[in-house]
Amino acid sequence: MTERVLTGITTTGTPHLGNYVGAIRPAIAASREAGVESFFFLADYHALIKCDDPARIERSRIEIAASWLAAGLDPERVTFYRQSDIPETTELTWLLTCVTAKGQMNRAHAYKASVDANEAAGEEPDAGITMGLFSYPILMAADILLFNAHRVPVGRDQVQHIEMARDVAQRFNHVFGAGKDLFVLPQAEIEETVATLPGLDGRKMSKSYDNTVPLFQGGPKALKDAVARIVTDSRLPGEPKDPEGAHLVTIHDAFANDAQRASFHADLRAGLAWGEAKQRVVDLIEAHVGPMREKYEHLMAHPEQIEEILLLGARKARAVATPFLAELRNAVGLRKMVAVAAPKAQAAQASKAAVPVFKQYREADGQFYFKLTTADGGVLLQSQAFAEGREAGTWVKRFKQEGVQALAGAPVALAAGVAQADVEAALAALLAAQE
Ligand code: TRP
Numbered sequence: 001m002t003e004r005v006l007t008g009i010t011t012t013g014t015p016h017l018g019n020y021v022g023a024i025r026p027a028i029a030a031s032r033e034a035g036v037e038s039f040f041f042l043a044d045y046h047a048l049i050k051c052d053d054p055a056r057i058e059r060s061r062i063e064i065a066a067s068w069l070a071a072g073l074d075p076e077r078v079t080f081y082r083q084s085d086i087p088e089t090t091e092l093t094w095l096l097t098c099v100t101a102k103g104q105m106n107r108a109h110a111y112k113a114s115v116d117a118n119e120a121a122g123e124e125p126d127a128g129i130t131m132g133l134f135s136y137p138i139l140m141a142a143d144i145l146l147f148n149a150h151r152v153p154v155g156r157d158q159v160q161h162i163e164m165a166r167d168v169a170q171r172f173n174h175v176f177g178a179g180k181d182l183f184v185l186p187q188a189e190i191e192e193t194v195a196t197l198p199g200l201d202g203r204k205m206s207k208s209y210d211n212t213v214p215l216f217q218g219g220p221k222a223l224k225d226a227v228a229r230i231v232t233d234s235r236l237p238g239e240p241k242d243p244e245g246a247h248l249v250t251i252h253d254a255f256a257n258d259a260q261r262a263s264f265h266a267d268l269r270a271g272l273a274w275g276e277a278k279q280r281v282v283d284l285i286e287a288h289v290g291p292m293r294e295k296y297e298h299l300m301a302h303p304e305q306i307e308e309i310l311l312l313g314a315r316k317a318r319a320v321a322t323p324f325l326a327e328l329r330n331a332v333g334l335r336k337m338v339a340v341a342a343p344k345a346q347a348a349q350a351s352k353a354a355v356p357v358f359k360q361y362r363e364a365d366g367q368f369y370f371k372l373t374t375a376d377g378g379v380l381l382q383s384q385a386f387a388e389g390r391e392a393g394t395w396v397k398r399f400k401q402e403g404v405q406a407l408a409g410a411p412v413a414l415a416a417g418v419a420q421a422d423v424e425a426a427l428a429a430l431l432a433a434q435e
Helices: 015-033 044-050 054-070 087-098 103-106 111-122 131-144 156-176 219-228 249-253 258-269 274-301 301-330 337-353 391-409 418-434
Strands: 002-012 036-043 079-082 151-153 187-189 356-360 367-374 379-383 413-414
Touching: 002 015, 002 044, 002 131, 015 036, 015 054, 015 151, 036 044, 036 054, 036 131, 036 301, 044 054, 044 131, 054 079, 054 274, 054 301, 079 301, 087 131, 087 156, 087 301, 103 111, 103 131, 111 131, 131 156, 156 187, 156 301, 219 274, 249 258, 249 274, 258 274, 274 301, 356 391, 367 391, 367 418, 379 418, 391 418
Parallel strands: 002 036, 002 151, 036 079, 151 187
Antiparallel strands: 356 367, 367 379, 379 413
């Protein structure tokens, strides 16, 4: 069976070199493996949670789509789409919301971090926190479960969200599956082999630290300028340098083959100047990224081509999502009205089966008795003893013909704990069932 691999990219920023090495490149490589079916999407609904600047949302969607396509994502091979083109995602979000415990959402790291920040600042705990942020993990669960993804490659910070998706899936399966698993339980996949790329200052490359090297934006000049700002130690040209722990080297190695790596390390130990080393890093990255940048720039100049690719992706995605959502709607009871005919017939059957019964019998004492029981055997009415079976039979016959009316003066007693009204209802049901 082919494995479904799915991941979303929140469309708030412009991809940098760290995104390329840490996410784009390994994801595209994985999508080329045999036996996997990949779903990649622009998580633009998630972007709305973090960003209320429409121009930035618009631009980031284009830049990210262009970056992935330029980096070699093959839209024929993978399903590449925008989250917001799949209305089934928001529909499923609601179905999942209705089985998600609020307490579990209270424990989501992203939400808790915002609450902690508010409390540290002396604010109300929920100050500035939208329902979008609070429900973020449910939207993400819908992204994943809608396509029954087996594996979800994510950063470490997203692992809790995948666990929440599993929990919600399990609960939904339990409540609505009727013994069948509607959802596959997804597995988070963290790329252990992919190093997080350090930024200019050696901390993780991240927009929030403002220490990034652009991937395509700004052309070769922006790349060169950024690399020039990478912090190194102050060893002079000719002085031996330690390649271990120099983040310029880590960045270099992320693009180098074994031979290039070995010679770069050896040259640094032999005293290569940092300035020259940086030029080699620029050349190496440019050799890798330059051809992609051409494609990127072409796409940026022709967003209508990206639009077309994404709409095609949405069509592929919806070919999976639409029938599946119909199944889910049916599972929760949102069904075509004609279907209620069946439950009604069942109810009639059920009430027939639930009709109370009279039983005649003889005890060890040799006397004859009868009793009225519910369909499942609970005693409602107990007769006194009769010397002749015939007498018992006559009473039973009367009850069956007259129902409640036969009760007055009959040689019977209510069973312990049974109310007169229950017996009357049972006799009425018995009468009705004979009609
Ligand atoms: N929340 C993820 C992030 O910020 C992006 C995302 C949205 C995602 N939906 C997803 C990732 C579904 C994997 C699967 O990185």
